[in-house]
Structure formats: C-alpha cells, structure tokens
Amino acid sequence: MIKAQSVRKVFGSVTVLDGVDLTVAPGEVVSILGSSGSGKSTLIRCINGLERLDGGSITVDDFDVSKPRELAEARKRSGTVFQMFNLYPHMTALQNVTLAPVEVLKRPKAEAEAEGRALLASVGLADRADAFPSQLSGGQRQRVGICRALAMKPRYLLLDEVTSALDPEMTADVLDILAKLAKEGTTMVFVTHEIEFARTISSRVVFLEKGRLVVDLPTEQFFAADGGLANPRIAQFLSKMRKD
C-alpha cells in the first residue's frame, strides 16, 4: 500500500503540492491526470524519494520515505519509469536492467542476467540486449526503461509520463506493454497525458490541479457526465486533451 497524507512540496515561492492525499492498494492501476505544472511528476518524485517533502508523509508498505533507512526499503518496493528514459548511457541494455538487481538486491549476476534477457525478450528486445542506449530508438529505450524497473520485481510501478517523449507509433508499442502488465495485476501509479489509454487500463483516476488533488474516482465514474465531468475544470481539460 502506498499512502500519501497531506503531502506538501514547495519550490521557492511556488507550492507544487498542497496537501495531497492518495492511497494506492496492491492490484490497483491509478492514473494521475492534470495539466502541466499541476504537480503530477513531483508527486511521483516524492513517492520514490527523489524530492524531500515539505509537509505530510508518504509511506510505501509502511516504510516512511522521509527516513533514509526506510527509504532504502521503500525504494526496493517501487520501480520508476521516467519520461526521458534516464538510462545509463555507458551500459548496454542488459547491463541497465541488471545493475540494480545485482547491486541493491544482491542477486547473483548470472541469474539477474538470465532474468534480464527474458524481460528484454518479453518486450521484443531479445536481439538488442547488448546494444547501448545510443544505438536504440526512443521506443526501444523506453522498453529498456520498463524492463529496468520490472527487473527489481517491484510491488509498485511508478510511471512518469513514459510516452511523452515518443512518437505515436512508439507510444503504441509502450502502451501495449503497460496494458499487458496491468492485465497481469501489476500495481501502477501512472502519470499520463494519454487520456483514452488511462481510461482503458486504470481502475481509478485522480485529477491534480495546482498541487491539489481535486478528484479521486473509479475510472467509470470519473468519465461519467454526472461524475468527474461534472467538474467544469476536468471537462475543459479532457476536451482539450482529446482535441490534440
């Protein structure tokens, strides 16, 4: 269970997160929607401990991310996929995938490599395992990014606009993989601009606006005329996103 309570995050004079409450139970796929600058990515970065909280608390399976000792445990339970891939450029695809399992989970190298190859094969990259990120296309890089997160066998997958840097064709490739993961019951926190996709895979949708969590509804209700759409700000946001 990921539990965020009254999370506050301030950058200088700007309050990016202003008392956000969010609970993600195992098995759920929660989509976080909202316009740019609404604090979606910052919320993800607070959950994986890349940003310090200025108020409130976040726990991952009861491990408090603001305590260094517990953060290490929390991080073992969540895997992050980044918007700009953030691969290690000096390592091959396979090395990118096996680094954390070997160093953090202390898995035997041969075992981690076998699993890494299997993961890469499962996203169609069997023959690219020994390629460096610079030799891969954007879509391939993001698939490596997903494998890198999955290799840690995370209980929670945190996805931060993972298709924003990809063209539509590559986006489709990556979304297919995520849909498969969702079907297999992977717990996901999914920051995205892909409204339709969010609608098909998520069990719940939350809407952030200026650092506040405005709406937290089951997907059906969120997209229903008398549910989330009743909120004029959300209706406006959705119609804008669909036009693009």
Place this chain on the structure above:
Amino acid sequence: MRYTEFTPFDIVLLAQGLGVSVGLFLATTVIGLLIGTLWAVVRFYRVPVLAQVITFVAELLKNSPVLVQLFLVFFGFPAFFHINLGPVEAAVITLSGNTAAFVYVIAVSAIESIGRDQIEAARAFGLTKWQVLRHIIAPQAMAFAIGPLTGLLVNQLQVTSLISVIGVMDLTKIGNILNLRTLKPFIVWAVVGVLYYLAAKLIAFAGATLERRLRAHTAWKGL
C-alpha cells in the same frame, strides 16, 4: 685540458637522466592521481569543512609557479618543520601536490558533467551514493576526464625539468652537464628536447588508446 668530445658513455648518462625524469613523472602522477581523485570524492560527498579546505589548497597549488612551490618545500620544510628533505623527496612532494591540484579540478568537472537524470534513476532504484559513484559516475567521468588528463600529464612531464634547479639528476640536469662539458648547446639540447618529445608522445598515445576504449559506448565517431 677539458674533454669536449661526446663519448658513448654520454648515451648512458642521458638514459639515466631520462630514467630519473620518467620515474619521477610516473611516481608523482600516481600519487597526484590518487590524491586529486580522493579530494574530488570528498567534495562529491560534500564533507563539511574538509571540502572547503581542499578547494582552498588546490587553488593555492594551481595559481602559484611550481618553481616557487619547489623552493618553498625544499628550503621551507627544513627551516620550519625541521624535516630534512633531499632534492628527490622535495621534487616528489611538490610535483605530486601540483598534479593533485589539477587532477582535482578535472575530476570535479568530470563528475559534474554526468547527467542528473541517470543519477536520479539509479538512486530511485535504491543504489547508494557510493554505488552510484562507482557504477554510474566513475566510468563516464573517466571517459570525460581522460582527454584533459592526458593534456595535463604531457605538461607535467615537461614541468619535471624544473627540479634540475635543486640538483636532481634528471634529463635537463644531465643536458646541462653535457652542455657545459662539450660546449655544443645545439646538439645537446636538441637531443634532450627530442627525448622529452618522445616521452610526451608516448603519454599522448597511451591516453588516446585509453580514451578510445572508455568511449566505446558512444555511437559518435566524429565528423
């Protein structure tokens, strides 16, 4: 009467001088690399006070002539600390310190050249600061630093010639002796110059070879 002709033994003398120069260069390079890198790591961990002290010392070493530092060590250590130093020891201390200061600057900028995004990714997956330094930063920083380092070391080889003034029998000192005996400066200094040149070329070649290996991951092969 003085013996002004070159003799076969002069070749041995020159070889000895070259050996002393290269030996001192290698020793001070190893010590300088170790200390400079260690300083950069201290800075990476933002150790309070120590990091500031190191930056200050490195600034002093970088911004004053090596010859002045050499005199301060050679004459200053015995005078102020009552430690008697031979010329070789004084040379090792001075050149190591000087190399360390420049290695520090290169290492710091190399560490800072690594994109934050990869470091954040590694941290988010639970790697410790040390693991990030070892697996993410160090290999890439090395590829970044090898060019400037090669330049530095070629220069530091030439700088070793300064130690002849405190009586170390390096290549320059041997050149000086041969010159005074034979009074054929153009031959002596040309030969000495060529020897330095060849040694420097060797360093540059080794650096370039290492750089090619370290940069194997970049698809960029130049225009």
